[in-house]
Amino acid sequence: MIWLLALTVWITTSAGVYLALSRDVFRCVFGLGILGSAVILALFASGRLGSVQPAVIPLGETVLRDAANPLPQALALTAIVIGFALICFSLVLALRLIQRADTDDSVALRMSEPIPTDPVKPPYNGAEHEPALPTTATPTPGGAA
Amino acid sequence: MTWLAATPVLVPLATVVATALAHKNPRLQSALSYLGVVAFLLCMLALVAAAHQGQPAQTVFGDWGVPYGIEFYVDRLSASMLLITAIMGLACLVFMASDADTAEPRHPLLLPLLHGVLVGVAGSFATADLFNLYVWFEVMLVSAMGLFALGGRVDQLDATFKYFVLNIFGTLMLLMAVGMVYAATGHLNYSALAQAAPYLSDWMSILLVTGLLLAFLIKAGAFPLFAWLPSSYHTLPAPVLALFAGLLTKVGVYAVLRTAGDIFAGSPDLIYEALGWIAAATMLFGVLGAAYHWDMRRILAFHIISQIGYILLGVALASQAGNAATLFYTLHHIIVKANLFLIAAIIWRLSGDYDLRKIGGLYKVKPLLGLLFLIPALSLVGIPPLSGFWSKVLVLQEALAQGQYVWTFVALLVSVLTLYSMVKIWMEAFWKPHPDKNWALPHNTRLAPAYAATLGLAALTLLISLNPQPLIEYAQAAALSLGAR
Numbered sequence: 001m002i003w004l005l006a007l008t009v010w011i012t013t014s015a016g017v018y019l020a021l022s023r024d025v026f027r028c029v030f031g032l033g034i035l036g037s038a039v040i041l042a043l044f045a046s047g048r049l050g051s052v053q054p055a056v057i058p059l060g061e062t063v064l065r066d067a068a069n070p071l072p073q074a075l076a077l078t079a080i081v082i083g084f085a086l087i088c089f090s091l092v093l094a095l096r097l098i099q100r101a102d103t104d105d106s107v108a109l110r111m112s113e114p115i116p117t118d119p120v121k122p123p124y125n126g127a128e129h130e131p132a133l134p135t136t137a138t139p140t141p142g143g144a145a
Numbered sequence: 146m147t148w149l150a151a152t153p154v155l156v157p158l159a160t161v162v163a164t165a166l167a168h169k170n171p172r173l174q175s176a177l178s179y180l181g182v183v184a185f186l187l188c189m190l191a192l193v194a195a196a197h198q199g200q201p202a203q204t205v206f207g208d209w210g211v212p213y214g215i216e217f218y219v220d221r222l223s224a225s226m227l228l229i230t231a232i233m234g235l236a237c238l239v240f241m242a243s244d245a246d247t248a249e250p251r252h253p254l255l256l257p258l259l260h261g262v263l264v265g266v267a268g269s270f271a272t273a274d275l276f277n278l279y280v281w282f283e284v285m286l287v288s289a290m291g292l293f294a295l296g297g298r299v300d301q302l303d304a305t306f307k308y309f310v311l312n313i314f315g316t317l318m319l320l321m322a323v324g325m326v327y328a329a330t331g332h333l334n335y336s337a338l339a340q341a342a343p344y345l346s347d348w349m350s351i352l353l354v355t356g357l358l359l360a361f362l363i364k365a366g367a368f369p370l371f372a373w374l375p376s377s378y379h380t381l382p383a384p385v386l387a388l389f390a391g392l393l394t395k396v397g398v399y400a401v402l403r404t405a406g407d408i409f410a411g412s413p414d415l416i417y418e419a420l421g422w423i424a425a426a427t428m429l430f431g432v433l434g435a436a437y438h439w440d441m442r443r444i445l446a447f448h449i450i451s452q453i454g455y456i457l458l459g460v461a462l463a464s465q466a467g468n469a470a471t472l473f474y475t476l477h478h479i480i481v482k483a484n485l486f487l488i489a490a491i492i493w494r495l496s497g498d499y500d501l502r503k504i505g506g507l508y509k510v511k512p513l514l515g516l517l518f519l520i521p522a523l524s525l526v527g528i529p530p531l532s533g534f535w536s537k538v539l540v541l542q543e544a545l546a547q548g549q550y551v552w553t554f555v556a557l558l559v560s561v562l563t564l565y566s567m568v569k570i571w572m573e574a575f576w577k578p579h580p581d582k583n584w585a586l587p588h589n590t591r592l593a594p595a596y597a598a599t600l601g602l603a604a605l606t607l608l609i610s611l612n613p614q615p616l617i618e619y620a621q622a623a624a625l626s627l628g629a630r
Binding site: 020025028032035036039040042043045046047048071072075078079082085086089090093094096097100101106109110111112113114 | 276279280283286287290294297299300301302303304305306307309310313314317320321323324325327328376377379380438440443
């Protein structure tokens with residue numbers, strides 16, 4: 001059983017990482033969602049798989065016997081709720097981003113980066129401080145016009 | 146006094162609810178917001194006082210016993226971080242009343258989300274439960290993303306997406322690591338974990354601590370996963386940016402210190418060795434990134450990364466003196482960094498741009514602003530007698546005592562390059578004439594609250610600078626209780 005779960009986690013993680021590395025913004029979000037599910041499955045296994053009995057103490061007894069460990073279930077539930085909220089937010093975010101930016105290619109999404117053509121050089125500080133440039137234009141290599 | 150330990154979360158959470166309910170009335174919202182932050186500050190002062198007397202506030206929710214219930218435990222380390230959180234919240238709120246890059250008119254959800262960030266940050270500092278820490282990280286992340294996306298400009302959405310992807314990856318790694326820690330030890334509570342840690346085999350403890358540290362290092366903006374920070378922070382309005390710059394990465398740093406310096410304090414040397422090299426690389430690449438840019442906010446954002454390197458170096462030294470230096474450095478750095486961002490916003494208001502190539506001439510018309518800038522700027526570099534000097538002395542003294550000459554050399558080199566960046570801002574924004582011949586100071590600015598906030602933070606820096614001994618003693622006392630559960 002644990003090996004089956006391990007295999008599931010492995011496949012889910014691979015799928016999630018593969019999608020998250022995609023250039024497509026939506027695939028990236030879906031990939032992170034799937035990765036989240038893989039992590040939750042792993043979290044579930046942290047309490048050991050054994051019993052399938054619910055973690056409820058029978059009437060008249062004070063000790064929980066032969067039941068599944070309730071703590072990982074609680075952790076997984078919390079993580080599912082948080083993950084669900086985050087995925088909802090990120091889907092709306094991705095939708096808005098694609099609408100506003102007119103592209104879903106994450107390589108083309110460079111709105112918050114410096115402009116690539118921005119020459120990183122010291123500012124213009126008056127003509128007298130500029131170095132003297134050669135008057136003749138240097139020929140371009142290869143002789144192109 | 147058990148209720149006191151829950152105030153770091155309860156007070157800002159109540160403020161979130163109150164400000165959200167008052168979203169239709171901006172004045173009421175501001176008033177409630179101030180009320181909440183001042184109450185928060187007073188509670189944190191009480192927590193610091195309690196922790197300093199050696200009676201850390203503690204509460205376990207739901208009447209469960211200590212290792213089973215979710216525990217809040219505010220020792221000296223947590224208490225000082227909580228106090229600085231409250232101070233930052235107040236400074237940010239005061240600054241917001243000015244018109245220096247504060248994205249007016251204010252969005253009705255700005256204040257609730259801002260307090261939401263405070264809830265997440267304070268919860269992470271106060272909790273003593275690993276899974277609970279993950280929950281507070283998520284609270285912080287959700288509120289922060291809300292603040293990023295609030296403006297709705299396309300560059301802000303792009304920044305939100307970048308912030309989201311790398312940070313969600315970090316929290317997923319954290320969740321995975323928490324699962325592995327629980328599977329290996331059967332505990333999530335810090336003290337119970339600290340007691341269980343010595344019984345782990347070497348490779349198991351390397352695996353667990355590496356998993357946790359990787360997640361926290363992404364959050365802290367350490368090399369090589371810091372790309373999210375400089376590409377997103379500059380799209381925020383200035384007061385929010387200052388709050389984020391001061392606090393968010395420091396939560397990651399705090400978690401690193403808690404993990405490597407406290408809970409798993411006796412981890413194999415390999416972890417600390419690796420952390421030291423990561424710290425050195427973080428310092429170096431952060432400062433090199435800053436040297437490239439001309440936008441003040443980008444320069445300062447890269448300096449966050451570079452300073453994170455110094456702080457991590459303190460953790461990597463794995464000694465009491467190293468941990469004390471880390472705490473001292475973190476507290477000094479939060480104040481200085483937030484102040485620099487706020488002053489950059491004042492410069493923007495007066496001279497019209499964040500790009501250093503397009504501004505100048507401020508020293509001629511506002512010489513005292515130059516002085517105000519120099520206090521945090523030179524403190525960041527580490528010029529004596531400012532607070533940055535003392536924190537660097539503490540870290541490097543310990544590094545030299547342990548014979549880590551390479552790391553010390555990198556740290557000193559990075560100091561020089563930091564000086565280069567600060568001098569660049571000084572020369573360009575203050576010293577050189579304004580490139581636009583017709584430029585004049587703008588009239589009808591509303592900068593009094595901005596000056597109040599920055600002067601307050603500068604006064605705090607000077608206080609630490611001229612009288613560092615009480616804070617150093619506090620940090621040493623805090624380090625003494627780390628790793629000794």
